[in-house]
Amino acid sequence: MTHQHPLGKVYLIGAGPGAADLITVRGQRLLETADVVFHDALVDPAMLNWCPQATLVAVGKRCGKHSSSQAFINKRLVHAARHHAVVVRLKGGDPMMFGRADEEIGALAEAGVPFEVVPGVTSALAASASLGQSLTLRGHSRSVAFCTLAQADEADAAKLPQADTLAVYMGRRHAAHIARQLLDQGKPADLPVCVIEAVSTPRERHLHLNLGALAQHGAQDWLSDDAPALLLIGAAFGQRHQYAQVLADRRLRA
């Protein structure tokens, strides 16, 4: 390994849930000064309009025919920091939750490259905002768990976290399986479920059902093949009907 002194710094920036203006002000300002931007394919192209001066490099698993391996991304980040002052790694959502930032941080640390992490809005919070329904309700829904089961199997599903509200990221393929596990754990079949696709983008869609219906593949035909889907499960979503008309009115006026 070479120990060339790094010229620059790597900023791991959370791009947020999808919409360009849901990045933080700090993230936006760093984009404006970036020399190179390594971005996930899910990042809204409008966000990249803030860095016309930068060299753009699409990386990650959804950027077309072939995926960049994590090891390859790590290497490129280290290399870029040896030749540029401001290197940005723009990651969907927040880098530190389901973002594999730890692997990039490990590689940067080992190579002696300074780095900084800029947090982002995670999808479940954007989904909650869009639905107009809190993830927590004072007094009865006090905890929220976030998990992913991208490569779920029987053993993984047994590790589902326990909390009043559950947000499952990348849960499309295993939605029915997850619902069955929750029923087996004793959750009621009428527990409200919201499935949100492509949150905060023009393609955003919502499906409201309950845990029993989800276990019976109730979301299967509705789900798209190519959009990220988030499952929100919990009694907190039972207030939907109260606000549904207001939300509908809001959309008509928007």
Added chain:
Amino acid sequence: MTHQHPLGKVYLIGAGPGAADLITVRGQRLLETADVVFHDALVDPAMLNWCPQATLVAVGKRCGKHSSSQAFINKRLVHAARHHAVVVRLKGGDPMMFGRADEEIGALAEAGVPFEVVPGVTSALAASASLGQSLTLRGHSRSVAFCTLAQADEADAAKLPQADTLAVYMGRRHAAHIARQLLDQGKPADLPVCVIEAVSTPRERHLHLNLGALAQHGAQDWLSDDAPALLLIGAAFGQRHQYAQVLADRRLRA
């Protein structure tokens, strides 16, 4: 109740964890157009520089000698929307998690006032960014639970969520009690714990210890009386020493 047609719209905006530039771009832009801003006392005054045109109203429990009751805040939001086009309710962190947004949304919905929620960066993600340590690690720390025990008693503590990583908001007063509960649940005494105060502000401080030490009041003398504290608990924080030197270097260079 009067049914005067509302003139405006209420935006419930997440101010983020503390630093002014960790609000979203959307939130910042709305502040720039606001007629009235109802803000939590914890919000960085620098953030309010973005809305010199707006009438500022400090509300919430930390704004000095007396607190505004939630019912009073709700009433003022509805009233403001009848007289102003753009009413902002700026809330620390994210409005939909531990933010009591549901109570404000309920009041707005009942009064027929249009509203929109703009999500924010929640403190645990900002703390994770600041520590340079992911909340999740691919393969072994797959779930994160966020909870609060502001009015914890024995019964509440029994409702602690179960996940690989646990983030306890507003956990200062009950830190030792929470740690004891987790030990009783079978978590190991050497499980890493990070306590973060005033995350993303100039007063930010970190304390690293383990669950056994926390249960024995190991954080009590360190904690401030007047800063928000977040507890992060989980095996994911065991990698600290690997990156500690890099983080220290980063601070020297900054």
